[in-house]
Each structure stands twice: as structure tokens, then as C-alpha cells.
Amino acid sequence: MVQExxxxVRVHKYPFEMVMAAYERRFPSCPQIPVVVECVITEDSWTADNSQRLTTRRCQLNVEAPYLLKKMIGVDYIYFIQKNVLDLKTRTLDIEATNETFANRVGVVEKCRYYVHPENAQWTCFEQSATLDVKNFFGLESTVEKIAMKQYAANIAKGKELIESFMKEVNDEGVKELAPWNPKDDAANLELRRIVSRGTELPKGQSQPDQYTLDSEYIKRHLGELTPVQEARLLQLRKWIADLQKGKVPSDTTLLRFLRARDFNVEKAREMLSQSLLWRKKHQVDRLLSEYETPDVVKQYFPGGWHHHDKDGRPLYILRLGQMDVKGLLKSIGEDGLLKLTLHVCEEGLKLLEEASGASSRAVQAWSLLVDLDGLNMRHLWRPGVRALLRVIQLVEANYPETMGRVLIVRAPRVFPILWTIVSTFIDENTRSKFLFYGGKDYLQPGGLLDYIPKDLIPDFLGGPCKSFVHEGGLVPKSLYVSGAFTEREGDPLSEDSIYRSVSLGKGQVHEVIVPNRDPQSVLTWDFDVLRHDIAFTVYRTEHQLDHPPPDTTALCVGGADEAKSVLEQKGWREGEHYHRVEPTLVCHDGESIQGSHVMLECGSYILQWRCELLDSAHRAAQLMYFHETLASHHYKGSMSSLQSGTSGFSCLSGKSAASSCPSR
Structure with missing residues (x-):
């Protein structure tokens, strides 16, 4: 495979003729480039008017290869043929070097060009490219590629430094200025010829420098430090995308983000970027900043927003996830509304990065995220909400890669490992490595937030002095719910009705779910809403075998409107002897949303039981909507042993909760 x-572009802030005088100091040998042992001129000629010089050199190189490799291939040195064409009239120099040694096994072509800066005639540009084609090299193709790339990178790094060094030598010799070639001044031309030893005419078929070249100082200022290989890959991707798009090319910072997301594999980065550009066009994302109108419910209840910057000058976004009513937001703006909100935040972030880079002396390429988990509990594991969150993460990962510089997680509660285990598998490994976690109150201690956020910018709700305008979040009133904002769609795994069951209970009736467990340390989770009346909820365990569910299910529902007795009571079993209560009875009131978990330490049958004791004066049946799930032990490796059940007043569904608050436990 041919590697390119x-x-x-390197810019030397000297006139072309002075740069040529400095460049000549590299020959016949150069101590600063020890790999070049000697360059011998085999052909050298000037045109009659002294405007062009054609030079051919045979260069001996001592390549930095392992001793054993040199012995295996039987050579200590390799030879390159370098052909130079200097044109003082057009003020250009073209250089082409090809390998003479092992030419039938390895093809190396390096091309360099010096020319006058298109916007400043007193500056000189230098550009360089190379192709490597290892056809057959004794089974050492990969090794040869690595050695060649290492040598190429070293040469690039030395190039500009050498010109600066040789320019000082030229000045020390008393040469302060050289006039450009003049057809009417032969004496001056002869003097220029004496001092300068190169020039080139633009070969046929070679294009002038185009808009896809990059200046090295521009890269350092706006893109940050890049290795020679990374710079080469950036230019290659830029050209490919330009050919593909036939129009507007994304910014260099955007290209660089996609390259980093694919470890600078140009082919993979191009595929990823192409898909993203199609997605942006299809959904008109470029118009989002100017056209997006923030819904009122987001303004009042979404606990996230931009908050100054971190110590690296990165824009800082705060998300108080523990205070977010995921269910309420989805029922108010829907999943599409939540996605659009997220995309708007990401587009704002890109704009803030440009502003931060402009205000700084260096490139600011990513923002930071501060996530406060205070208040997080099992209600955040509401399955439709988690799946919506996963869709958001996948969309951001695909279209805004490498925009996250650091993620600071503070006040992480016991329930957090479950959410993190579910979500982290959908986050790119490189992004996961940027997460820092702080449980408890140690986030303001040494090694905490103060290492990353200026002390005077720590938000007030975390004990800092800075007033935060990020909303506290809280319960979304049912009065703001929008009919149809979050409804079942055919084949949609986020459908509420596809995973939640509804049950009606008369006075004294029970509804039970039997969960057989053969996996010690697995976690049983539940989420239910009481739609009418008070309902008592209990979890039991028995070592005895109960009726097993069908093979394609994980639980068996018993009781209900036609049967008042529990399955335990039907068998005549006694509590404490035949079965045990593993979670205390919880009386859940009309309108409450309950989430909880239990680590099933032992095998046996676990029973989730809901019981209705009383009815209202209208004798209407109690109503319940529930969901449960068993999380396998091997996913958590014991990290769930401290989980506790939780209740929440968030996302209440009864009519009583239509006001701005509802009871909570």
C-alpha cells in the first residue's frame, strides 16, 4: 500500500534569495542532520542568462536502523538521487529525491518546494510531501515503514530550525540583502548566482500552491501542537473532503476533531465526517443557533447551562443531573425536543470555543463539563429516560467528537454505579478516560475541583463564591405536559407501554411479580407510579420454589382483581419460617413515583408485592403502573452492594400533582 x-507550509520571514543563500549551507554535509553523510554533485548547469540552475546530487545516508537489520540486508548506507531546479526569475525552487538503494523493493519519492509567499513578497514558503511504497522487503515491510516515517518526521522538524541557523551564517558573512534576479543587470545576477545555488521552474502538470495548504504558525496558534504525521493526515483529509464536498470545507478544527476521534486514520475519519456532514444537512443543524427557540419548560426546569471557564480557558458547562426531572421533560418536550436542546448546547459550545481561542494566545479545542449528581436516585433509571439519554450520547459521539476536554463528576451517590455501568458502554473509550469522579464532600479538597476550576468561579451551590445562573431543576408540573409529546411509536424501544404494565386493584387485593434468581449478587430494580389511592409495597424472598414463569419471560404475575390472597398466603406459609421480608413495607400515596433496588445476595424466589387496603368513597379501583428488571451480577462486580431503595416525588402522574409540587418521601 502506498503511504502518502x-x-x-513553513514560512520563513526572509526574502526568497536570502533563504536560498542559507539553504546552500546544507551541502555537501550538514552536522545538524547526521543521517546525511555526504551529497556529491553529479550534474550542475546554469542557463545562458544565469536565471536557472539544474543540479543533481547523489546523497549518502546513514539511516537510523537497528544493527541486526542492517546486517540482514547487507548495507550500512543507502543512496538517494536528489534533483533540484532553481529559477531565480520566478523565484521558486523545486526538489525531488528518490531512492537508488533497493529501488525495486521500496519506492520513496520526496518533493519539496520553496516559493514566494503569496501575500508578502518578503517572505518565503516551504512545503514538503513524500510517498512510500514498500513492495517487498524480506518480510520487514512494517519495520521499513516505521523507520522511513521516523526519519521523515525528524527531517521535517529540523528544516525550519536549520534555515534560521544558516541565515545567521549568511548575515555573519556580511550578506544582509540580495536583490531579485534582473534581466538587465548581469553583474548583479552573477553575484546572486555566486551566493545562491538554486532555483526552479514550475514543472509541467504541477499546480500552484492551493487553498488547502497550511502554515505551520497557523497550526500552532489555532490547532495546537501536531506531529509531522498528524499534520500530513490533516492536509490529506482536507483535500479528500474538498474533492468530496465540491463546495464548503469544514474548518480545520473540525477536521482535526474527527481525525483524533479515529486515531488519525484518514479513511475512517473521512467516513465518519462524511456521515456527519450528511446528517447536519438533513437536519439543518447549521441553522440551529439562529432559529432555535428555547421552550418555556426548559427555561424553568432544565438544570444546565454555561458557567464561565476552567483553568485551561475552556468554556465550562454545568449540568445538575441529580435535580433533573427526566420523565417530566420528556413528557413536556418529547425525546426530539431533548435532542434538539442537546444539539443547541453543542453548537453553542463550538461557538464558545472559537471565541475562547480568539481571546487566548493558544488554541482552545474542547470544553469542560461539570456534572452535579446530588439528588440522583433510582428515578433516573426510568427506562425510557435512560434510553433517550443513550440516544443523545450516541448522537453527540458521532457528530461532536473530541469536544469534551474534561468531565468532573461531583457528589456521586450510591446509586450512581448502576447508571454509569449502563451509560459508559456507549461512551467512546477516549472520552471515558477524561472523567474524574468525586463522591461525598471531598470535591473542594486538594486534588478536587480547585485543580481545574478557578477558586473564584466555583459555583455557589457547591460551596463556592460564584453566583450560578444554572437553574436548580426540580419537578416539572403536569400542567406543562404536552399530550403526545412522548407517546408510543410502532417499533420504538422507548415506548412506555412496551415495558410498563398497568394494574387495577380492588379493596384488599394484591398484585405480585415472582422473580426467580439463580445469580447471587444480581440486582433487582423497580420503578412504579401510583395513579390512584394508597398502595402498600413489599419485597419478599423464599428459598422454596414457586411457580416458574414461561421460558421466554423473567417473572410471573399473580393476584389482581380476581384474587385477593398473596401466593404466599395461598400456600399457608408463615413469614419468618417459609419466607422473609427483604424490603420493609412502604405505603405509597396517590401520585407518587417510586424507584428502588435490592441486591439479591442469595438464590431463590423474590416476590414484588403491591396491596390495596382501602378504596375511596366512590369505590373506584386503585391503579398502578410498574416496571422491573434484573441486572446481572457480572456487570457490576460487587459495586452494587451498598444500593438502597429510593422514592421520589418527581414525575407524579395523579391529578393532585398538577400544581408546582407533589408529595415526596
Missing amino acids: YISP
């Missing part, structure tokens, strides 16, 4: 390497 393209370097960014």
Missing part, C-alpha cells in the same frame, strides 16, 4: 505524507 504531506507537511504543512
